[in-house]
Amino acid sequence: MIIKIRSTALVIVLVSTLSACSQQSSDTSKSLSAEKTLPASSETQWSSYLGDPGRNQYSPLTQITPDNVHQLEMAWSYETSDAGQMQMNPLIVDGVLYGIGSDLRAFALDAQTGKELWNFGDPYKQWHSTSRGVSYWQKDDDKRILFTVGANLYALNALTGLPVPSFGNKGAVDLHTGLPASAQDKFIVSNTPGAIYNDLIIMPVRVSEEAHSAPGDVRAFNVITGKLAWTFHTIPHPGEEGYDTWQNPDAYKNINVGGANNWAGMSVDNELGMVFVPTGSAAPDFYGANRHGANLYANSLLALDANTGKRIWHYQFVHHDLLDRDLPAPPNLLTVEHNGKKIAAVAQITKQGYVFVFDRLTGKPLFDIIEEPAPASTLAGEQAWPTQPKPVKPKSFARQSSDLTAKDINPYSQEQAKLTELFNRADKRWFAPPSTGEVLLLPGYDGGAEWGGAAADPDNGILYVNANEMPWILHMKEAEFQQGTLGQGLFNQTCAVCHQQDLSGNPQSGYPSLVDITLKLTPAAIKQLISAGRGRMPGFPHLSNDQQNAIVAFLGGQENTQDASEQDVATYQDRYQHGGYHKFVDSEGLPGISPPWGTLHAIDLNSGDFLWSIPFGETLSLKAKGIKHTGTENYGGPVVTQSGLLFIGATKDGYFRAYNKHTGALLWETKLPAAAFATPAIYEIDGKQYIVIACGGEKLGTEKGRQIVAFALPESN
16 A cells, blocks of 8 residues: 655655554654644534535535625645546545545545645555545544445544554455355445444445345444444345345345445434435346345335434335336435424435435325336236335426427437437336336436435525436347357356447447457456446456456457357346446437436425426537537536535536526536536635535546646635
């Protein structure tokens, strides 16, 4: 490992093994402590992921207002050690900004100047993942940063960036800890910061979405020691409530069923001692013949006792999910008024575009929810659930496929006939299940709501959420064994769903071509990708070294021509396979439906009514032709301020914008060094307010970037 520590008094570069890195530098601690002696008020800091434990993405700061926001200018910028997608929401505590780059190297900056104080990570090992930030914990003088690299949860001294040797194994805990023996070699990472409650960190995890995935058990670890504190089984064991919602009595054994994990993060009510955990789909995603039943606690909001992990209440948003409708963001903890009474509420946004609002303590819905009939499956062995929940209020903030007609074909496309033909034959019913024909999926695989989360005024019940309106085409294909080489068979089972059997990929949907990949990467690098995954690609650590070598040889056209037997690959195939991720777009990449393709909304959760809705972002190719306000794909969330502003980056067009939160009027925008697929943070130091955002680009075909950028008003203000 390499840890670099800087202060105004000294520069120390330590190059050593992880064990040696655990040696603490008392001189450096004193130097940084001397520079940051006065703790800031909680109102001026951004000490939790998305701003506070309730994940409201809200700041009470008022220096920047609708009247002066147009004067914002860059205050400082910092270049990370490598370029690429950064999804992180930085933390700011006692004048220090903590973040993580695209290469998963953690860093600390002086939040007034952007000057680096320390960084931690191994520049020689490229971790193929993304991170949305770090967690901060403090007790007296013990201040720690917790974050993940691969399957390891690290605890660092917040002042020095050095691992805390008493935490886990010399500063790290393996996130396989507490999982069953069958999952110890399975893919698991964490993209989202853990939730801090007292001396516990409750960890989100990402697992594979295939049949061989690990279970999504929710686990809490002691922040001081790293020891496992409690576990909640999201696939219930015998005798646990929800076990009978899986008709497969062995589902919990993790043989051919997994998932139901929290990957998007969670919210904490410290006063009630409750943690609110949104979960994802059961695996495999699109064909559930091995998991008949409603499948608790997949696709659910869990209200757990944060001290023990015991269930208090739950609500399931999708029964027996077949459309990958995992919950994309932590819920918002806010106060609403219903029938003249103030209620502590929890609001969960969904990929489907709905907001569900509950009494935080009891789980009682604050707006009626109906069980709407849903279509049956035509796939042999599948049993789609006959109904799905839909709230009466608020209405969906994203269009549904069932809302569309042929009049909704993109009027700006030169390929309307081709788009119309596909549109007309696709199944557009609400919650249409996967089939061997085309299903028009809108909202698409990513939503609807996304991992950027919703912002909220926590005391007045107003929610602000951005949405994608990119349609996708879903289809399944029957998995028939085709005689061929071992590498080809394994590639077809594990990789072709995204990269196509001819290796051509699908760049418009974000899946690169693998043609000539062996000329760009070494065999070792390709095997690392296969095993560990990258970005949204899961890893396949269950593949043996020989099997990985066979895939590499196939990619390079050098595989032995000996035929593979069906048994060689049969363990990795289902009766039906997902036919690949394909956006419903024309050859220019324009969505097949009419705009807007990105939207931004303000929703009053007291009444369930919308205050305003606007197109969000610009499609630059059309804007150049004078066609404006089309909206565009967006990833990353908004933040709102007490002074009446909403700030958001997120868009493919690469702008950072400020809106009037009461009206939706655009007040300010600036072009960023690279697109910012991240949620910003707001803080104040010495009476000066800043807003900071990570600009990494890369996603959606945008140029890569490596800058963290902070904005503030000119000194004269």
